[in-house]
Amino acid sequence: MSKKKFTTIYILVVTIPFLLLIFPLFEIANRATPIIMGLPFSFFYIILVILITFSGVLILYKFDPDHQFEEGDE
Amino acid sequence: MEHWQIALIIMIGYLIIALVVGVWAGKGRDSGSLDEFAVAGGKLGLIVMWFLMGGAVFSAFSFLGAPGWAYEKGAPAYYIIIYTAFAILPWYIIGPKISRIGKKFNLYTLSSFFRIRYKSKTLGIIVGLLALLASIQYLATQLTGMAHIFNIMTEGRIPFWLGALLAYGIVVIYVATGGLRAAAWSDVFQGLLMIIISWVVGIAIVNQLHDSMGVMFTNIATENPGFLQIGKEGSAMGTIPFTTTILVSVIGFLMWPHLFTKSYASSPKVIKKTVLVYPIFALFLVPLLLVGFAAKGIVDANLIESADQVLPFLITTVMNLPGWVYGLVGAGALAAAMSSADAITHNATLETTDGVIRTIFKDLSDKTVLKIMRIGVFGIGGLAYIITIFGGQGLIVLLLGAYGAIVQFAPGVYSALYWRGATAKGVISGLVVGAILNFYFQLVADTTPLGIHAGIIGLIANVVIMIVVSLLTKSDRSEEEDTYIRS
Numbered sequence: 001m002s003k004k005k006f007t008t009i010y011i012l013v014v015t016i017p018f019l020l021l022i023f024p025l026f027e028i029a030n031r032a033t034p035i036i037m038g039l040p041f042s043f044f045y046i047i048l049v050i051l052i053t054f055s056g057v058l059i060l061y062k063f064d065p066d067h068q069f070e071e072g073d074e
Numbered sequence: 075m076e077h078w079q080i081a082l083i084i085m086i087g088y089l090i091i092a093l094v095v096g097v098w099a100g101k102g103r104d105s106g107s108l109d110e111f112a113v114a115g116g117k118l119g120l121i122v123m124w125f126l127m128g129g130a131v132f133s134a135f136s137f138l139g140a141p142g143w144a145y146e147k148g149a150p151a152y153y154i155i156i157y158t159a160f161a162i163l164p165w166y167i168i169g170p171k172i173s174r175i176g177k178k179f180n181l182y183t184l185s186s187f188f189r190i191r192y193k194s195k196t197l198g199i200i201v202g203l204l205a206l207l208a209s210i211q212y213l214a215t216q217l218t219g220m221a222h223i224f225n226i227m228t229e230g231r232i233p234f235w236l237g238a239l240l241a242y243g244i245v246v247i248y249v250a251t252g253g254l255r256a257a258a259w260s261d262v263f264q265g266l267l268m269i270i271i272s273w274v275v276g277i278a279i280v281n282q283l284h285d286s287m288g289v290m291f292t293n294i295a296t297e298n299p300g301f302l303q304i305g306k307e308g309s310a311m312g313t314i315p316f317t318t319t320i321l322v323s324v325i326g327f328l329m330w331p332h333l334f335t336k337s338y339a340s341s342p343k344v345i346k347k348t349v350l351v352y353p354i355f356a357l358f359l360v361p362l363l364l365v366g367f368a369a370k371g372i373v374d375a376n377l378i379e380s381a382d383q384v385l386p387f388l389i390t391t392v393m394n395l396p397g398w399v400y401g402l403v404g405a406g407a408l409a410a411a412m413s414s415a416d417a418i419t420h421n422a423t424l425e426t427t428d429g430v431i432r433t434i435f436k437d438l439s440d441k442t443v444l445k446i447m448r449i450g451v452f453g454i455g456g457l458a459y460i461i462t463i464f465g466g467q468g469l470i471v472l473l474l475g476a477y478g479a480i481v482q483f484a485p486g487v488y489s490a491l492y493w494r495g496a497t498a499k500g501v502i503s504g505l506v507v508g509a510i511l512n513f514y515f516q517l518v519a520d521t522t523p524l525g526i527h528a529g530i531i532g533l534i535a536n537v538v539i540m541i542v543v544s545l546l547t548k549s550d551r552s553e554e555e556d557t558y559i560r561s
Contacts, residue, residue, distance in 0.1 A: 007167055010166065011167070014160070014163040014164075018163075018324075021156050021160075021320070022156075022317040022320055023304075023305070023313040023314070023316065023317045024313075026304070026313075026317075027313075030303050030304055030305070030306070031299075031302075031303060032291070032294070032295035032299045032301075032302035032303060033295055033299075035288050035291050035292055035295070038286060038287030038288040038291065039287065039291065040149075040291050040294075040295060042149060042152065042302065042303070042304075043149075043152060043302075043363075046152050046155060046156060047155075047357070047360070050155070050156075050159040050160075050353055050356060050357070053159070053160075053163075053353075054159075054350070054353040057163070057166070057349070057350060058350055061346065061350055064346070066170070066342070
């Protein structure tokens with residue numbers, strides 16, 4: 001994967017979930033019930049989207065064309 | 075022994091450990107090296123870096139303000155978790171770039187980042203001064219937090235001025251002796267402590283006050299569903315203020331000058347890995363929000379001075395917990411405030427010495443600059459202390475105020491990295507107009523159009539003006555411009 005392509009995919013992967021957490025799209029989850037795992041629906045939804053986003057970023061990291069060549073691990 | 079005595083002993087014990095860790099971390103390194111003091115020689119590793127980042131975001135605001143928001147406003151408090159999780163993400167792309175630029179030009183500050191790219195001393199000085207003001211404002215919130223904690227946990231026996239002096243005095247000492255490395259290692263200790271304490275205490279409070287989390291939220295949802303929603307009847311915040319507050323916090327977070335110092339202090343790989351593990355810090359905020367929700371319907375709002383005090387009030391007055399719990403929560407909150415204050419104090423010193431003083435007086439040797447920096451830590455620290463004791467505002471207003479000014483750096487920073495056409499005149503005029511508009515709508519006007527956050531209004535004007543003026547004042551291509559874009 002080229003660096004440019006990677007950057008584009010990365011930006012998409014983080015922007016789409018972010019838009020789901022602000023208005024107008026957040027309206028789909030803007031309610032108190034049902035209570036899931038002890039949390040109001042909106043609260044649960046936010047945590048879920050955050051976890052999914054970072055799983056996405058974690059997977060994407062494996063495909064980062066940069067990181068094989070870079071020095072200075074730790 | 076009385077509760078407050080046990081609490082005091084635990085908090086003092088914590089402060090002594092914090093001092094020892096901070097001073098020890100700076101020991102044995104090249105103490106005469108400017109590079110070591112400013113950016114730890116550019117060699118901070120992943121774990122230290124992670125806590126340094128986490129410490130900065132996990133502040134007095136998270137420990138006191140987040141429960142306060144949840145208690146007072148309900149659902150709008152989610153904004154804190156959303157912005158903490160997302161604000162770090164662009165760093166994966168721009169952090170490594172900034173790191174490479176910093177190493178190439180031997181930068182320590184945001185101010186010099188601007189000065190080199192735009193070839194403008196004026197811009198460098200403006201940025202340095204704005205950074206200083208915002209940092210002082212930010213420090214004041216941390217100091218207020220420290221002072222409140224000491225005061226409440228000792229049931230009023232430690233006065234406001236003494237609590238702030240004790241806790242912040244220690245920060246100033248270890249930053250002045252050990253520089254960035256000392257700040258980083260104290261953050262590891264302080265970070266672990268506050269994470270453990272917030273989870274243990276958060277869950278314990280919810281379970282003691284209510285049967286379970288589910289029961290608690292079901293009760294709130296039946297009594298007042300609007301409290302758990304945004305922009306509905308009975309909600310504390312509308313949809314536009316909620317969204318623009320998140321936006322301003324997300325854009326502003328990475329513009330904090332200390333993030334630049336941290337980028338120079340580590341390798342691109344460490345920066346990327348820091349981003350990957352960072353969301354764990356956002357989730358650490360969850361129990362603190364739960365505490366705020368748990369206090370809803372239990373704490374009478376008339377009994378506390380401000381919503382920020384809801385967590386300490388629960389512990390000392392409502393639940394009547396044993397003294398060691400006072401002490402632990404006190405230590406956790408102090409850790410949160412101190413781990414934010416150390417990096418900001420360090421950076422504010424760099425911005426003023428490296429960014430402003432060194433730009434005005436050019437022929438200073440590294441050794442002299444280092445000496446000025448060490449003294450500067452005490453100067454900045456003293457200034458923040460005086461402003462805190464003799465000034466005073468609500469915690470959150472202060473933090474958002476500082477954020478508002480910082481976010482105006484964004485157009486200049488992103489243009490430096492991606493747009494050749496931006497010129498010094500364009501960036502300066504955008505920055506000045508943006509900062510003035512932000513100031514006006516935040517502190518002078520009572521309302522903003524549609525409830526849009528003042529920082530976003532400033533930012534829109536800032537971007538438009540920067541682009542127009544840059545196009546009118548085209549400059550020749552320069553080598554620095556190329557290096558910034560290609561890095």
